[in-house]
Structures are given as structure tokens and as C-alpha cells.
Amino acid sequence: MNKTKAIAATLGAFAFMTAMPVQAQDDRPVLTIGVQTLPQGFDPSMNISNTGQRVTASIYDKLIARAYWEGENGDGANLVPSIATEWRQVSETEWEVDIRTDVVFHDGTPMTVEDVAFSFGSDLMWGPERIYKAGTTYYGTFADVSVIDDDTVKFTTTAPDPIFPARFTSPLGMVVPKAYFLENGMEAFNLAPVGTGPYKLAEYKPGEIIRLVSHDEYWGGLPPAQEIIFREIPEEAGRITGLLNGELDMIVSITPDQQAVIDNSGVATVKAAVIDNSRVVALNTFEPPMDDRYLRQALVWAIDREAIVEALWGGQNRIPHDFNFVSHGQDFLADRPNEHYDPERARELLAQSDYNGEDLIFRIQAGYYANYEQVAQVLQQQWRDVGINVTLEIRDNFAEVTAPGKHMFAHSNGVQIPDITHPIVNIYGPEGIRTRPDAAGYSWDPTPEFLDLIVQLETTVDHAERIAVFEQVLDILDEERPQIELFQAMEYYGIRNGIDWKPYSFWPMDFRSYNLSID
Amino acid sequence: MFGSFFLRAARMLATLFVVAVAVFIMMRFSGDPVSVLAGPDATPEQIAELSARWGYDRPIPEQFITYMTGIMSGDFGLSVRSYTPAAEVFLERVPATLLLGLTSLACAVLIGMPLGIVAAVNQHSAYDRFVMGLSVLGFAMPNFFLGILLILLFSLHLHLLPSFGSGSWQHLVMPTATLALSSAGAIARFARSCMLDVLNQPYIASARARGIKGLRRTVIHALPNASIPIVTILGLRFGDLIAGAIIVETVFAWPGVGRLLAASVASRDLAVVQVIVLSTALTMIIANLAVDLLYGVLDPRVRRSAQ
Numbered sequence: 001m002n003k004t005k006a007i008a009a010t011l012g013a014f015a016f017m018t019a020m021p022v023q024a025q026d027d028r029p030v031l032t033i034g035v036q037t038l039p040q041g042f043d044p045s046m047n048i049s050n051t052g053q054r055v056t057a058s059i060y061d062k063l064i065a066r067a068y069w070e071g072e073n074g075d076g077a078n079l080v081p082s083i084a085t086e087w088r089q090v091s092e093t094e095w096e097v098d099i100r101t102d103v104v105f106h107d108g109t110p111m112t113v114e115d116v117a118f119s120f121g122s123d124l125m126w127g128p129e130r131i132y133k134a135g136t137t138y139y140g141t142f143a144d145v146s147v148i149d150d151d152t153v154k155f156t157t158t159a160p161d162p163i164f165p166a167r168f169t170s171p172l173g174m175v176v177p178k179a180y181f182l183e184n185g186m187e188a189f190n191l192a193p194v195g196t197g198p199y200k201l202a203e204y205k206p207g208e209i210i211r212l213v214s215h216d217e218y219w220g221g222l223p224p225a226q227e228i229i230f231r232e233i234p235e236e237a238g239r240i241t242g243l244l245n246g247e248l249d250m251i252v253s254i255t256p257d258q259q260a261v262i263d264n265s266g267v268a269t270v271k272a273a274v275i276d277n278s279r280v281v282a283l284n285t286f287e288p289p290m291d292d293r294y295l296r297q298a299l300v301w302a303i304d305r306e307a308i309v310e311a312l313w314g315g316q317n318r319i320p321h322d323f324n325f326v327s328h329g330q331d332f333l334a335d336r337p338n339e340h341y342d343p344e345r346a347r348e349l350l351a352q353s354d355y356n357g358e359d360l361i362f363r364i365q366a367g368y369y370a371n372y373e374q375v376a377q378v379l380q381q382q383w384r385d386v387g388i389n390v391t392l393e394i395r396d397n398f399a400e401v402t403a404p405g406k407h408m409f410a411h412s413n414g415v416q417i418p419d420i421t422h423p424i425v426n427i428y429g430p431e432g433i434r435t436r437p438d439a440a441g442y443s444w445d446p447t448p449e450f451l452d453l454i455v456q457l458e459t460t461v462d463h464a465e466r467i468a469v470f471e472q473v474l475d476i477l478d479e480e481r482p483q484i485e486l487f488q489a490m491e492y493y494g495i496r497n498g499i500d501w502k503p504y505s506f507w508p509m510d511f512r513s514y515n516l517s518i519d
Numbered sequence: 520m521f522g523s524f525f526l527r528a529a530r531m532l533a534t535l536f537v538v539a540v541a542v543f544i545m546m547r548f549s550g551d552p553v554s555v556l557a558g559p560d561a562t563p564e565q566i567a568e569l570s571a572r573w574g575y576d577r578p579i580p581e582q583f584i585t586y587m588t589g590i591m592s593g594d595f596g597l598s599v600r601s602y603t604p605a606a607e608v609f610l611e612r613v614p615a616t617l618l619l620g621l622t623s624l625a626c627a628v629l630i631g632m633p634l635g636i637v638a639a640v641n642q643h644s645a646y647d648r649f650v651m652g653l654s655v656l657g658f659a660m661p662n663f664f665l666g667i668l669l670i671l672l673f674s675l676h677l678h679l680l681p682s683f684g685s686g687s688w689q690h691l692v693m694p695t696a697t698l699a700l701s702s703a704g705a706i707a708r709f710a711r712s713c714m715l716d717v718l719n720q721p722y723i724a725s726a727r728a729r730g731i732k733g734l735r736r737t738v739i740h741a742l743p744n745a746s747i748p749i750v751t752i753l754g755l756r757f758g759d760l761i762a763g764a765i766i767v768e769t770v771f772a773w774p775g776v777g778r779l780l781a782a783s784v785a786s787r788d789l790a791v792v793q794v795i796v797l798s799t800a801l802t803m804i805i806a807n808l809a810v811d812l813l814y815g816v817l818d819p820r821v822r823r824s825a826q
Contacts, residue, residue, distance in 0.1 A: 034683075040600055040786070191602060206600050207782045208774045233683050233772040237667045241675045241682040396785055 028214065028226040029518045031499075031511065034239040034251040038210055038232045041190035042201060044174045045132040050491075050507040053171055054252070057508030058212055058228060059106075060174035060195035063097070063116065064165050066418060068504035069515050074273055075505035077329050077418040079165050083116065083175050083196065087165050095155045095164050096148065104217045105177050106193075106200035113147045118178035120155070121145040125172070131186055136431045138170045138417070141458060159459040162466070163419045170416045198223035198512050207232055224516045243268050243494045249518075250499065252509075253370065254492040256313050262494045273503040275489040276327045276415035278320040279369055281362070281379070282434060282483045283408050284443040290360070290407045294353035295388075296481040299408075302346035302386040308378055309487050312371050318488045323413070323424045324474060327505060331420045331467065336474065346386040355388070360407040363393045363400075372410050375486065402440040411441060412489065414506070420470045421457050428482065429454045444482035527811065531804045538800040539793075543586055546789045547579065573599065590797065596790035600783070605790035609776065609798065615685055616768070616775035620760045622695045627702035627756065632749070634703070635710025639718060640737055650707060657704025662763050666697040666770035683772035694771045698763050702756050709752050713745040720744075747817050754810035758803045 039052040042059055046052075063084045070076030086098040103111035118124060125135030126142045141164075144156040157164065167173065180194050193201055198220065199212035210230040214223045231248070233239045240258060242248040244265050254262065259270045283296050290296065309317045318326065321338040364376050373394065380390045390408075395401045401409050411434075413423040427434055430451050434441045453473050460466045477483075493503050498519035504510060553570045570576040574585065589595060595605040631654075638650040673693060674682035680689050717723065718741055726740050764777035772778075776795055783791040 187602060205774070207778060208772075231684070231772065234778075235667070235770050235772075237670055238683045238770065238772060241670050245674055245678060245682060247681055247683070397787070 028222075028224065029249075030227040030229060031225045031249050031516075031518070032229045032231060032247070033509075034233045034242050034248040035230050036232070036234055036236070036239070036253045038207060038230060040206065042193035042204075043186055043190035044172055044176070045134060046186070046190050048134070048171045053507040054509045055210060055212075055230060056171075056174070056193075056195075057197070058199040058511055059193055059197045059201065060176070061103075061197050062173035063120070063168040063175060064173065066166075066169035068506070068508075069502055069510070071505070073505060074502045075276070075327055077327065079169065083111070084168070089164070090154075092160050093143070093157045095157075095161075097153050097155065099151050099153060100219060101151050103196050103219045105180070105196055106215055107177070107180065108217075109177060109180070109194075111175065111177070111196055113150060113153050115178045116153050116175055117145045117147050118181070119175045120168075124176075124181075132172060135172060137426050137429075137433070138167055138172050140429075140431055160461050161459065162461050163417060163421055163458070166417045166419050169418070199225075199228050202227075221513050223511065224513045224518065225511060228511055240494065243496060246496070249496045250501070251494040252491065254494055255370070256316065256490075256492065259492060266497075268494050268496045270492050270494055271501075271503050272316060272490055272492050273505055274316075274318050275491055275507065276325060276418075276505050277489045277507075278325075278413050279372060279375070279486045279489060280411050280413055280483045281408050281486065282411040282441060282443050283481065284406055285445070285482055286443065287405070287407050289353070289355050289358055292353045292355060293480060294349045295355045298346045298349035298353060298355075298386065299383060299388065300340050300346075300481055300484050301342045301349060302383050302388065303379060303484065303486070304341045304382060305486060306341070308375055311378075312374060313487070313490055317490050320485050320488055322474060322477060322485050323427075324420075324470075325415050327415050327418055328420050329418065331470070333467075333471070333474075336471075343382075343386050350387055357387070357389055360388065360390045361393055361405060362390050362408045362410075363395055363402075363406045364410040365398055365401050366394045366396060368398075369410060369412065370489070376410070398440065409441075409443075411483070413483075413485070416506070420466065424473060425454060425458060428477070429458075434482070444480070446480075446482075450476050527808060531808065534804055535797070535800060539587065539590055539797060542793050542796045543583055546787075546792055547582070586793075590793075595794040598783075598788055598791045600786055600788050600791070605788075605794045608779065608791050609794045612774060612776045612779045613798075615773060616761070616764055616777060619691065619694055619698065619764060619768070619773060619775060620757065622691060623698035623702065623760055624753070624757060626695055626699035627706055628753065630699065631703035631706030632710050635707035635712075636714050636737065636742070636745075638707065639711040639714035640733070642715060647711075651711070654704035654707040657707075658701045659704075660701065662697055662701065662766045663770050665700065666693065666767055669693045669697060670770075685773055690771075690773075694767050694773050697767050697770070698760055701763070702760065705756065706749070706752065710745070710749055713748050714741060717741045717745040743817060747814060750810055750813050750817065754803075754806045757806045758799075761799055761802070 035051070035054065037051050039047045039049070039055055041047055042056055044056055044060060047056055062082050064087065065080050065082040067076045067078045067080045068074050070078055083100055083103060084097045085100055088096055090096050099113050099116050105111055120139060120142070122130065122145070124131050126139045130136070141157045141159060141161045142155065143158045146154050148154050155164070175196055176189070177194050181189050184192070191204070196219070198215055198218045200215045201210070202213040203209060203211035209232070212228040214226055216222060233242060236253070236255060236258065239248065239251040240254065240262060243251045243262065244267055246267070254270060259272070262268050262270045283290055283299070285291055285296070305319050309315060309319060319338070321333070321336055324333050324336055326332050362376060362380070364372055366373070376392050380392060383390050393406075413427055415422050416426070426432060428444065428446060429435065433439045434443045435446055436442060450473070453469055453476070456469045457466060457473060460469060491503060491507075495501060500517045501511075502515055510516075553566055553573065553575050567576070574582060593606065597603065598605045598608045601608060634650045634654070638647045641647050670682045670693065673680040680692050684690055723736065723741055726736050731740065761777070764775055765781050766777070767773065768775045768777035769781060779791065780795045783795070
């Protein structure tokens with residue numbers, strides 16, 4: 001915890017140093033960012049997608065932060081103080097968290113421990129009548145959250161929780177104002193958010209512009225930009241031209257083939273980030289013939305993922321080892337085999353299956369995942385090469401993608417907590433988004449033994465034991481194959497020269513002083 | 520005269536009713552708005568709650584009556600994206616699209632008409648062939664392609680114009696040019712054809728025989744008669760400009776009705792889609808009515824028959 005204290009002290013010192021006169025605030029630049037699409041609001045739970053996290057990262061603070069900026073590639077995994085200054089385990093199932101007392105919400109209200117208790121309490125996150133339905137995915141182990149004194153909150157878990165502090169680094173790790181939230185309701189809060197983050201919402205025109213202005217009372221010091229403006233420019237050519245013309249300071253979602261255009265311009269460069277989110281083909285095991293395990297295995301072995309990554313990302317991208325991610329740090333199982341391309345084996349597996357050449361429906365949401373339509377066409381051809389017929393259906397939205405009748409659908413797995421439990425718990429845990437019968441992506445019914453292993457993974461404290469459980473989980477998934485991991489997502493940012501900013505290995509764009517400086 | 524007016528008004532209302540019914544049917548049966556609104560992780564209880572709140576749980580006939588009653592009282596419901604009245608969301612975008620559409624139409628007429636008329640007067644000349652070739656290129660080139668070409672030329676290479684957004688006359692130039700060029704091509708071809716018809720009429724030969732000079736003969740004697748069918752196509756082009764705005768506004772990030780419509784369809788924002796489609800239909804009907812009235816002004820025969 002010494003490191004934690006050091007960082008807290010640094011942040012405090014920085015806050016003091018940046019309490020500068022009004023004159024200095026006027027000199028701060030306005031940063032304009034061209035994005036392909038804007039989120040439909042700002043509530044953390046309702047805007048958990050890439051477009052949402054890109055903006056909400058500036059509006060809210062997490063209780064405990066993941067120090068992405070410490071990693072060379074924006075993939076640091078250390079946990080550092082944010083709204084919490086310190087945390088300690090006081091018994092096997094109890095944690096005490098010290099809270100900052102100098103935090104002010106955007107509306108001028110001081111943040112209190114009551115706000116923290118509400119943000120992670122049963123009413124909002126994990127109770128049966130919770131407001132954030134997805135809350136149990138991150139805080140399903142919580143049993144009680146109570147206020148001890150003016151700067152301490154106690155958390156009680158149902159079982160030992162080895163990843164307790166890391167849970168708050170998830171997209172739902174943000175602190176929201178209790179009174180304001182309850183008074184207005186989630187939908188109104190979504191359009192008029194109040195957070196503790198370095199920038200507050202000043203203007204929102206759906207599909208056009210989001211203007212955030214500096215929250216000058218920010219506990220972490222004066223934000224480095226006077227304003228952050230997100231402008232929706234759907235056409236990539238428009239975004240690139242805007243960047244090269246100086247109309248925009250940064251742009252997102254550039255295709256790899258445009259990287260050289262920007263790098264050779266002399267006015268901007270591209271920074272690429274491998275994102276801790278893998279693109280997958282989720283297999284609907286309930287729709288015959290996809291209930292045949294051999295068919296699902298054949299689908300996996302028929303795909304040449306190296307060729308896809310080479311063709312579409314010039315080999316810059318990373319192929320995940322199923323749920324075994326490099327971002328799990330020391331727990332990443334580097335020696336676990338990851339060879340999935342063997343057309344002969346695919347044909348053999350197909351011969352063992354009951355598949356009779358039926359058309360399999362593969363649904364994709366139009367334009368949602370970069371390059372996914374092209375990838376799907378390659379997959380279609382590679383599957384056809386081994387004798388599997390697939391029809392692509394492009395749909396407008398996820399509700400239509402997951403409507404009945406699909407055999408497989410485009411989906412993704414995001415490592416939202418830097419631990420081996422993620423994203424497996426979110427996806428195939430008891431409350432997972434593909435195992436919960438009432439979830440749109442419900443597509444696999446794991447055995448009770450498998451679900452028990454997931455619970456063990458979440459509650460086992462002994463490191464060696466956890467790894468052994470993790471290996472068992474991966475072995476079962478190898479056999480059952482409820483999904484096909486394809487490649488990790490990549491995000492390419494165009495950045496005007498003179499802006500020092502590091503992209504992270506996940507969707508949030510961080511414009512706090514430690515990650516942004518502008519000449 | 521009054522009988523004719525009431526007949527037109529009755530036709531207008533009948534057309535609007537048919538459009539309103541078509542919009543209702545298409546939007547109700549083209550995807551579930553509540554599932555989109557609720558998001559992928561919503562529980563059945565949440566979906567049911569949202570359905571009830573937005574009235575999608577009621578029987579279709581009841582929804583239809585509510586919908587039609589709302590339209591007649593000017594209440595189109597709330598936008599599910601912004602939770603504000605759909606009409607307000609729409610009206611906020613109207614000025615930008617009107618500015619773009621009318622400027623484009625004016626430019627298209629100012630470019631297309633003279634080019635077509637001069638081509639007709641100089642039929643089979645090199646100029647005629649050049650203008651007709653250019654007009655084919657103009658209306659055959661897709662808007663999104665022309666728009667990107669203009670961005671690359673005028674923004675990226677020449678640094679003369681902003682590549683996106685609105686707020687100044689410079690922002691207006693490229694979207695206007697993109698929309699106007701394709702319309703100008705169509706207008707030029709049509710103007711040439713109408714002018715040729717009129718120039719071959721006996722009364723023009725008679726004017727020539729009476730020694731009336733070329734420019735006076737063309738402008739005073741031929742143009743008014745040639746204008747009548749051209750006015751018809753202008754009414755139709757106005758509709759095309761609104762349709763074209765969906766693409767052009769997306770390419771140039773122009774904050775108009777076109778982009779709003781595309782985004783609202785994708786997110787199944789039914790109230791906003793309804794107000795846009797109905798308003799566009801109304802605009803088209805009014806444009807056609809204006810064309811009919813202009814006929815009367817331009818052609819005495821129409822005036823007399825109406826009387």
C-alpha cells in the first residue's frame with residue numbers, strides 16, 4: 001500500500017500546484033475529437049459500449065482506478081487510488097475502504113460516503129430490485145455495503161473475494177450522486193449526468209456534438225483542457241480530412257489502411273491500441289444442428305485467424321488464447337496451446353457430427369464491430385471450404401441480431417477487470433450474458449459443474465488453486481465450444497502533433513492531467 | 520376555382536392519411552423498438568416495463584388510434600433517444616436542411632436551366648454534346664462519392680473549405696455543390712428537351728419569319744412555354760434533394776433532418792421517424808400544389824380551364 005499512498009500524495013500535491021489563478025485557466029486549449037458515433041446518453045450502466053465509455057471516463061471517477069497509463073502500451077494493470085484513498089481486508093469477507101473527503105460533484109454538492117455506499121449498494125448494483133441490472137455481473141459477491149464513519153465504507157462479501165479491489169475498475173466502478181440520481185431517475189440522469197470527473201457536460205445534441213467543460217473544482221487538479229468536444233463525423237474520410245486540416249485535434253476509428261496517410265502528413269500521427277476485448281462468434285447451442293458439439297468444434301478448426309489478422313490489420317493485431325488473455329498479467333497461461341487452424345481436423349470432426357449441409361444463419365450487426373463484415377465473409381468462405389454452409393444476415397441492431405432463428409452471432413468479450421475471472425464470469429458465469437435465460441445473448445446452458453467452477457474461480461484465494469480451476473474451465477470450453485474467439489479489437493487514434501496522449505488497452509479515453517498535455 | 524381548391528385539399532389530406540398509415544405499418548413491423556431501447560442485457564421485466572411506458576404493449580388498433588389522434592393534435596410523442604417531443608427534435612433540424620435544400624435547388628436551377636437552354640439553341644454543336652455529357656456525369660455520380668472527392672480536393676489538398684459541420688457560408692459550399700450538381704444535370708437535360716420541343720413549334724418559326732432576333736425569340740417567346748414542364752420537374756427535384764440530404768448530410772456531418780432520419784431509423788426512434796416522414800410527405804404535397812398553382816400563372820389555358 002506504500003505505492004498507493006505515494007500516488008495519493010502525488011495527486012494531492014498536483015491538486016495544490018494546479019490551484020492556479022483564473023488567468024491560467026483561460027490559456028487551456030479546447031480539444032476537439034472526431035468520432036464515428038456519439039453515445040445515446042451518459043449513465044454508466046446504459047452506455048457501457050465503446051462509444052459510451054469513451055465519454056463517461058471524463059465525467060465520472062472510479063472508486064479505484066486501474067493505472068492503464070503505467071503500461072508502455074497503455075495496458076498497465078496496477079490498482080491505484082481514485083475516490084478511494086486506501087483499502088484493506090479486515091476479515092475473510094470484509095473490506096474497509098477509505099474515501100476522499102475533498103471531492104465535489106459537478107453540481108457543487110460535496111461527495112460523501114453515502115454516495116459511495118449507494119453507488120455500490122444493493123439498491124443500485126446487486127439487490128433483487130437493483131436499478132443497474134448488469135450490476136451483479138461485477139458485484140454479485142457483495143452481501144452488504146455500510147457506512148462506518150465520514151470517510152470509511154465497509155463492504156461485506158458472501159464469500160472470500162480475491163479480486164475485491166479490482167471489481168471497482170470495471171465500467172460500473174463509478175461513483176454517482178445518490179440524492180440527484182434518486183430524485184431524477186436513471187433515464188433523466190442518463191441525459192443530464194452529474195459526476196465527480198474532470199469534465200462536466202455542458203451541451204449534448206444527439207448525433208451531433210457533446211461538449212464537456214472543465215470541472216475546475218476537480219479533486220485531482222485543474223484539468224488540462226478547457227473543453228473536450230466530441231463531434232460525430234460518420235465518414236472516415238471526413239474525420240481524417242478534419243484532422244489533417246487542423247479542424248480536429250484527435251480522431252478515432254481509423255481503418256489500418258489509412259494509417260500511412262496520417263503518418264505521412266507531417267501534422268498528425270496514428271497511435272494504435274490492442275484492446276482487451278476479443279471479437280467472437282457466439283454459437284447458439286440451442287438451435288439445431290448447432291447443438292452438436294462436433295459441428296461447433298469443426299467450425300473452430302476451419303478458421304485461419306492468422307490469415308485474417310494479417311490481411312485486415314497488417315499483422316498488428318493479437319489473437320487471444322480463448323479466455324486466457326495477455327492482460328491477465330502473471331496469470332496469463334502463455335504455454336497453453338492456441339492452434340486452431342486445421343482444415344483436415346475440421347473435416348474429420350464434421351464427419352463425426354450429424355450435420356447434413358444445412359444453412360447456418362450467422363447474424364452480424366451492421367457497422368458495429370470494425371471490419372467484422374469483411375471477416376464474416378472470409379469465415380463464410382473458410383467454412384465452405386470444409387463443407388459447412390453459412391448464410392450471413394446483416395441486421396440493424398443487437399436486438400435483431402439475437403432474435404430467434406440464428407445459429408451464430410457476432411459478439412465480443414471484454415476484459416473489464418484485469419483478472420482471470422474476466423471476462424469469463426461476465427460471459428459464461430451464473431449471471432453471464434450468454435448463460436442467463438433472460439439475456440438477449442442467451443446461447444449456452446453450462447452444466448452445474450461448470451458453473452460451480454466459475455464460482456470457485458471467483459472465491460478461491462490460493463493462487464495455485466485458482467490457476468488449476470482456471471485451466472479446468474478452459475478445458476471444458478475447449479470441449480464444449482460455445483463460442484469462437486477470433487482476434488482482439490484494435491483502435492486506431494489519429495492525434496495532431498503537439499498533443500501528448502496515450503491510448504489505453506480498453507475503450508475509455510482519459511484526458512486527466514497525467515495522460516494529456518498539449519503544446 | 521373554389522371547387523378546384525377543395526378538390527386539391529381533399530386529395531392532399533387523403534395522401535397524408537395513406538402516408539401516415541404506411542409509416543405506422545412499416546415502423547411497427549420492421550423491428551422491435553423496445554428491445555433496441557432496452558439494450559442487449561435487459562431483462563424481460565425491463566422490456567415489459569418499457570413497453571408499457573411507451574405504449575407498445577397495447578393492441579395494434581389501439582396504438583393506431585392513439586397515433587392518429589396524436590398526429591391530428593400535433594402530438595407525435597417523445598423521442599426515445601432524447602426524451603423530448605419528437606416534433607421539437609425534428610424542428611430543431613429543419614432550418615439546416617431547408618437552407619441546404621433550397622440553396623442546392625437554386626444553384627441547380629441557375630446552373631442547369633441556362634446550360635440546357637443554350638444547348639437546345641445550339642443543338643448538335645460541340646457545346647451541346649459537351650453539356651449533355653457533363654449532365655449525364657452529374658446525375659450519374661453517386662452523392663457520397665462526389666462528396667468525398669470534393670472533401671479531398673477542397674479541404675485536404677487546397678485547404679479552402681471546412682470538411683464537416685455547419686455555421687458559416689464556407690460550410691455550406693461543398694454539401695450544396697454535391698446536391699446541386701446532380702440536380703443541375705437532370706434539369707439541364709430536361710430544359711434542353713423542353714426547349715427543343717418549343718423551338719420546333721410553328722409559332723417560333725413564325726416569329727423567326729417576322730424577323731424577331733435569336734435572344735428575344737428564345738427568352739420572350741420560347742422560354743415561358745418551355746418553363747411549364749420544367750416547373751414540374753423542379754417540384755420532383757425538391758423531393759430528391761430531401762432524399763439526397765440523408766447521404767450528403769452524413770458525409771459532411773451536416774446537422775439536418777437527413778442525418779436525424781438515418782440515426783432514428785437505426786435506433787427505432789419511431790416518433791421521430793414518423794414526424795420526419797409525414798413532414799416530408801406534406802412538403803412534397805405542398806411543393807406539388809405550388810407547381811399546380813404555378814401552372815396557372817405560366818399557362819393561361821390552365822387558368823381558363825380552372826375558371
